Amino acid sequence: MKIQHDYKDWIIQELIDWAETFNNKYPDYMEEIIDQENSAYNSIQKLIEKLKGNSCSKKDYDNILFHLWQKSHAVTLL
DSSP states (O other): OOOOHHHHHHHHHHHHHHHHTTOOOOOGGGHHHHHHHHHHHHHHHHHHHHHHTTOOOHHHHHHHHHHHHHHHHHHHHO
16 A cells, blocks of 8 residues: 555654653553553554555554544544
């Protein structure tokens, strides 16, 4: 699946911004939240690298759409 270059750049920037919401510095006693957020951050970073490298599967694209939807939904809650 080919994505227009400008659109791809926009998607990558959106994912980078969304990943940063999971890049928090919690106190050590919040270990469970830290693990969950690290997992989300790392997962999004992997999607970004796959998108940059043009190696996304259909499942990757589905995950990208899910994260874009989550980001959009989170903004409307603020």
